[in-house]
Amino acid sequence: MVVLVSQWFWPFVHPALAAAGAACVAIPFVIHLINLRRYKRVPWAAMRFLRSASRRGARRVRIERWALLLLRAMVLLLFGLAIARPYFPFSALGGLADSGVHRVLVIDDSASMFARAGEGDTGVPSTRFDLARAAALSLLKNFADTDAVSVVTLSRPVTRVIGYASFDRRRLVDAIEELSPRQGSADFAGGLRAAREILADGGFVRSGDEGGTVYMLSDFPASVFSADAEARGEVASLGKAAGALGETGLVLVRCASIVAPNVGVVALQVADGGVTPSRGRLARRVEVAVRNFDRNAVRGARLKLLLDDRVIGRARLDSLGGGETVVTRFTADTPRTGSHVLKAILESVTDDAFELDDLRYAAIEQDGPIRVLVVDRGEERETGWRASRYLSTALSPRGAGDAFEVRATAVHDLGLEPLGEYDVMVLCGVTPRSAEARDSLADSVRAGQGLLVFGADDIDRDGNAMLFGGDGLLPVRLDGVIEVDESTSGPVYLARGQAVHPLAAGIASDAESGLFRARMHRILSLTPHAARGETILSFTNGRPAIVTGRYGAGRVLVFGFSADMSWTNLPAKGDFVSLMVTAAHYVAQADASFRNILVGDAVRERITAAESSSPVRLEFERGRDLSVRLIPDEGGLVSESDRLEERGVYVLTTGERKIRWAVNVDSAESDLRSADEETLRASTDAPIRVVESSKVESVGTSRQSFNEVGASMLLLVLAAVVLETWMATRFGGLR
Amino acid sequence: MPQPVPTHHKFLDPRVLAKISGLELRARLAVEGFRVGGHASPYQGVSVExxxxxxxxxxxxxxxxxxxxxxxxxxxxxxxxxEETNLSCVLVVDCSASMGYQSPAAPMSKHDFAASVAASLAYLALQQGDAVGMALFDQAITHFIKPSSHPGHWKTLTGALARGPGPGKTGVRAVLDDLAERMGRRTLVIVISDLFDDPDETILGLKHLRYLKNDVIMCNVWDPAELTLPFDGPTLFDGLEGSGRLMVEPQAFRQRYTREVESFIASLRGQCRKMHVDFVPFDTSHGLDVAISAYLATRAARIRSRSSRVLGGG
Incomplete structure (x- = not known):
């Protein structure tokens, strides 16, 4: 559990004493009130003189009394504050005092820190996080009492556990001891950014510098420190600032061995839609990727696949070579409708240092066949295999009972079609001719239906141009057809590149995919809309090949190639079917891929108008309810949870729907290899120090001064006491 | 080396006198103590022709x-x-409630002190053959004894003084006016009071007496606490003459209070000086000799003025 401490706090070494001093302010007033109640009674003859004296001096005496009471209260307050050892930010002192050391402990509490790191003192296996926590406490012990310390944790989202410069060692120790690893992925860039901001806000460093000392306690995954450019930038920035102060500003404390044996499930995905009808069920192809991150081979691992907690498949991985990834394919016989969860479990792996990745979930969704309307020129449908036929064959090879229900129509008949009954509309080089048809098409997409647009020789540029604009239907401008001259520029293919969009990531990761070997003879020149267009895949000549964008609640995909063989041989490739199925699923928003998220993400589900009146409930395993809020989004409502901290299956109930979300640990956390010192040093030119967690006693005591003003305050207290004595004498010994 | 204190002299100390219960004995001892003391007594050969x-x-x-x-x-x-037998003296003693005040540090109350002074002076005057009368008062004269030189008259006077203070307020003006009407001219009037009255009114009363050629000695009696206000901490002062209550922290007002008292005394002293009235302020911790000296000095001055009148007139 993470304890968040308020950032607002007066900087004291002993805040409790400061609080006690503040409480003592009341003492003079209480004594005064008590004295007033404990008066003595005196018979008196010379009342006329007493009345005259009190009448004339009452106002002055009242002022003197309050002044004296306030002074006495101030003496107590100042004394309490002085012994609480306050300090002022350097900036507040204007450079009159030495700048102090503000140390920020950045502790990695990401999922990889669950990895076993050896046997602890009690024989209980200790984790990397145990090492990090012990190292943090050891560092804290080494720091001088006068050092200010802050604590940040790294797992996404980055948490400022003690987000201010604290001197309260007890609070710091408690906060660190209460930390525990979380299942989220590490955000090194965010953690370093937070540390830099805390240093800048702490006021301990000279104006214009961002120095201080940052201690990052982590396993430093080799994959991150060799690839995360943003993190490298932060390391360099911090190192530079710290170097300006002439001391080591960044200390990397490695809490892991460089190599740790681990085998884990790194992917679980449904490869495509249903293939075989079987009494109201769909047979789905499921792929489970298992990777051995160790250098040594692993034998005898077993894989088990469950659908809604029912075992539907088993596999034995006889041998997994060092660094090898094995993809096991299952066929899952899934219900035709409803929301379901697949679970892949890896078993019988000995000496596995990281068990968190031995289990992976995947949410799947099926609401019956997706209805697709393919629109082409119509009159040429009988002359050969045109685009509509390729698409119909790809999406519904067997006709009735397939996952897709495809209907083809001519563009001049588009106005006759009830567009509201389709989930996806496909324009194969055509443009709705009438304004009514265009408006009807746009309304359908805005309401949530999907649209696929393919190129063709006779594409109506002007007509399509009418669909483009700041708030137009298409997320691209169609600039015409480009003839590929292979003799001068060479052949053009789809570029594998860094495909991160979920639609293309699966395809791009398949090295054997034929999609990237299909030649393009002509391509459609696409210019994505600056705000709405997102290029998913490009051609090898750099031009966008597939561009997506949202229009209202619907999704639009524009392809820079044709859906038939006139421009490319891509429809002849086997993976054309997968691409079309995936694309149709994507724009129909019938796939459940967006319900497969990582720890640290939030559940985000669109709520229909009918459901908006019903309560929305998000339930985690064992009946734990989580808070969900409704927020307006694009004219509708979206239910959104907080960021999820645990992997597992979350069930969102809204109206009559029961939707399952699968939350997994980021597979990047499975790679337990730590970056070696050379790699870490290479990540920045700045002077950083790398130490093992077992040797942290040697660091952390460089400077001990800071802007403590307690002594000055004691002088102030002394002056106030002298003033109080003088005033008490001058005012007649007021009590 | 300290000089040994004469035995009788100690009876001038009010702390010693306070231990003597009988007023007559107290007065006698005081007077004798005064006579035997180091002071030159005007009684020897000056007061007799x-x-x-x-x-x-x-x-x-x-x-x-x-x-x-x-x-x-x-x-x-x-x-x-x-023998001088035509000196008539009236002792005017304040018996109001305020005279009953005695602070913890004081040896006796203001009234006891005033009674001791009055009895001593009466004793001394009768010893010299003077006629001595007495008026006890608060807002008005409550008891009046005509002057007489009979030696046995002293017991009458001391008997009246032994009554103690009453509950009334101090009202000097009316008393002096009344006294001026009752007495003849050229009487020595000795007023013994705390004078806790409007000073302007008191002065008017004195003027009345002086207008009738009376000699006046004003003995202003103070308790030492009334001069210094020595209290600390929150104190509820309860007025003795129905003057209400007042809750104050006296230490905060001490300086201002003492200035008020000093101003009061200074004002009276100044006014008395203008009217040739002897004004003798003293507090109850002082010796009685101050009052006796004042009496004898005034008496001597009076006799001198009479002699000069006789000589001047043939």
Whole structure:
């Protein structure tokens, strides 16, 4: 559990004493009130003189009394504050005092820190996080009492556990001891950014510098420190600032061995839609990727696949070579409708240092066949295999009972079609001719239906141009057809590149995919809309090949190639079917891929108008309810949870729907290899120090001064006491 | 080396006198103590005038032999003196409630002190053959005793003084006016009071007395606490003459209070000086000799002025 401490706090070494001093302010007033109640009674003859004296001096005496009471209260307050050892930010002192050391402990509490790191003192296996926590406490012990310390944790989202410069060692120790690893992925860039901001806000460093000392306690995954450019930038920035102060500003404390044996499930995905009808069920192809991150081979691992907690498949991985990834394919016989969860479990792996990745979930969704309307020129449908036929064959090879229900129509008949009954509309080089048809098409997409647009020789540029604009239907401008001259520029293919969009990531990761070997003879020149267009895949000549964008609640995909063989041989490739199925699923928003998220993400589900009146409930395993809020989004409502901290299956109930979300640990956390010192040093030119967690006693005591003003305050207290004595004498010994 | 204190002198100390319960004894001891003390007493040969000679007879005090006449006549003659019997003195003693005040540090109350002073002066005056009367008052004269020179009159006076203070307020003006009407001219009036009244009114009363050619001695009695306000901490002052209550922290007002008191005394002293009235402030911790000295000095001055009038007038 993470304890968040308020950032607002007066900087004291002993805040409790400061609080006690503040409480003592009341003492003079209480004594005064008590004295007033404990008066003595005196018979008196010379009342006329007493009345005259009190009448004339009452106002002055009242002022003197309050002044004296306030002074006495101030003496107590100042004394309490002085012994609480306050300090002022350097900036507040204007450079009159030495700048102090503000140390920020950045502790990695990401999922990889669950990895076993050896046997602890009690024989209980200790984790990397145990090492990090012990190292943090050891560092804290080494720091001088006068050092200010802050604590940040790294797992996404980055948490400022003690987000201010604290001197309260007890609070710091408690906060660190209460930390525990979380299942989220590490955000090194965010953690370093937070540390830099805390240093800048702490006021301990000279104006214009961002120095201080940052201690990052982590396993430093080799994959991150060799690839995360943003993190490298932060390391360099911090190192530079710290170097300006002439001391080591960044200390990397490695809490892991460089190599740790681990085998884990790194992917679980449904490869495509249903293939075989079987009494109201769909047979789905499921792929489970298992990777051995160790250098040594692993034998005898077993894989088990469950659908809604029912075992539907088993596999034995006889041998997994060092660094090898094995993809096991299952066929899952899934219900035709409803929301379901697949679970892949890896078993019988000995000496596995990281068990968190031995289990992976995947949410799947099926609401019956997706209805697709393919629109082409119509009159040429009988002359050969045109685009509509390729698409119909790809999406519904067997006709009735397939996952897709495809209907083809001519563009001049588009106005006759009830567009509201389709989930996806496909324009194969055509443009709705009438304004009514265009408006009807746009309304359908805005309401949530999907649209696929393919190129063709006779594409109506002007007509399509009418669909483009700041708030137009298409997320691209169609600039015409480009003839590929292979003799001068060479052949053009789809570029594998860094495909991160979920639609293309699966395809791009398949090295054997034929999609990237299909030649393009002509391509459609696409210019994505600056705000709405997102290029998913490009051609090898750099031009966008597939561009997506949202229009209202619907999704639009524009392809820079044709859906038939006139421009490319891509429809002849086997993976054309997968691409079309995936694309149709994507724009129909019938796939459940967006319900497969990582720890640290939030559940985000669109709520229909009918459901908006019903309560929305998000339930985690064992009946734990989580808070969900409704927020307006694009004219509708979206239910959104907080960021999820645990992997597992979350069930969102809204109206009559029961939707399952699968939350997994980021597979990047499975790679337990730590970056070696050379790699870490290479990540920045700045002077950083790398130490093992077992040797942290040697660091952390460089400077001990800071802007403590307690002594000055004691002088102030002394002056106030002298003033109080003088005033008490001058005012007649007021009590 | 400290000088030994004469036995009788200690009876001038109010702390000693306070231990003596009988007022008569207290007054007598005070007067005797005063006489035997180091002060030159105006009683010796000043207050008595020469009258005639007579022949010496056995047993006469040879100090009274007129040696000059013996030188001329060779016969022993004794000087005979004429006693001053026409000095009339009225002791005006305040018996209001405020006179009953006695602070913890004071040896006696203001009234006890005033009674001691009055009894002492009466004793002394009667010893000298003066006629002594007395008026006790608060807002008005509550008890009046006509002047008499009979030695036994002293017991009457001390008996009246023994009554103690009453519950009334102090009202000096009316009392002095009343007294001026009751008495004849040229009387020595000795007022013994704390004078806790409007000073302007008091002065008017004095003017009335002085207008009738009376000599006046104002003995202003204070308790030492009334002069210094020595209290600390929150204190509820309860007025003795129905003047209400007041809750104050006296230490905060001490300086201002003492200035008020000093101003009051200074004002009275100034006004009295203008009217040739002896003003003698003293507090109850002081000796009675101050009051007795004041009385004797005034008496002597009066006799001197009478003598000068006789001589001047042939």
């Amino acid at each position: 020469f009258a005639d000679h007579r022949s010496y007879v056995q047993g006469d005090d040879i100090r009274h032999v007129d040696w000059k006449l013996y030188a001329r006549t060779d016969k022993y003659y004794i000087k005979q003196y004429e």
